Amino acid sequence: MRRYILAFALLLTAPLAAFGAGGHGPELQEADIDLKDQASLQRGAKYFVNYCMGCHSLKYMRYNRMAQDLGIPDDELRRSLILGDAKPGDVMTNSLRPEDGVKWFGTEIPDLTLVTRWRSPDWVYSYLKAYYLDDSRPYGVNNLVFPDVGMPHPFVHLQGLQQPVFAEGHLAEGEAGHVIGVELVEPGQLTPEEYDTMVLDLTNFLTYVGEPYKLERRSLGLYVLLFLGLMFILAYFLKKEYWRDIH
Secondary structure: OHHHHHHHHHHHHHHHHHHHHOOOOOOOOOOOOOOOOHHHHHHHHHHHHHHHOOOOOEEEEEHHHHHHHHOOOHHHHHHHHOOOOOOOOOEEOOOOOHHHHHHHHOOOOOOOOOHHHHOOHHHHHHHOOOEEEOOOOOOOEEEOOOOOOOOOOOOHHHHEEEEEEEOOOOOOOOOOOOEEEEEEEEEOOOOHHHHHHHHHHHHHHHHHHHOOOHHHHHHHHHHHHHHHHHHHHHHHHHHHHHOOOOO
16 A cells, blocks of 8 residues: 555656756846835836837736836826827737737747746846847847847847856867856946846836736735634634533
8 A cells, every 4th residue: 555655646746856857947046026116116117118018018907007006107107108199098018910029030029917927037037137149049149048039138238248158068169068157248338236226127017017916915815814813713712612511
């Protein structure tokens, strides 16, 4: 019987072991997300609209909902964050057609509303810092976190140019080594510290967009747990009183 139990346990854990063994790629940098930092969220919203929204959309988020949550005045929303003839009640989409994405980048350009949910904030933060020069790619850049990425570096003028760092080893002539890191070789308009802050603000904003109710849900969850704890105490003493004469 014990053999069957052991075999069943191994069968259940095999997919997890395979997943862990197949986890190739660099170690992600930790994004210090703070959804209570409205200033960071506001900056992230501006970065997204100005640098990302030409291609990527947030089709599950409305402009006025975002402005209300982030404390953005209506006049600033209309002046700085709404592009074209969109209205505050519209969802945050663009006019880019799916077939244009396939034509220009080889694939449809994804909506980013849930990117930090199906990737993770750490992944997005690390990805935006991991572009490096690669002449073999169509746009001259590659990415350490997302190898052979089709998207050009959207912040190259801000971050600057990075070159790959290869693993040590004996390589045949003309053979490229395994990229294990990147290093800055030509500074951009921002210092590395300023660029890190910018990327963190953008990641913070995308994390908010993926789950706008997260802070409210956590707060509500605490109250629910406190309520259940109180009800448990009342139910315990009620049970003791009810069964007192029987026992």
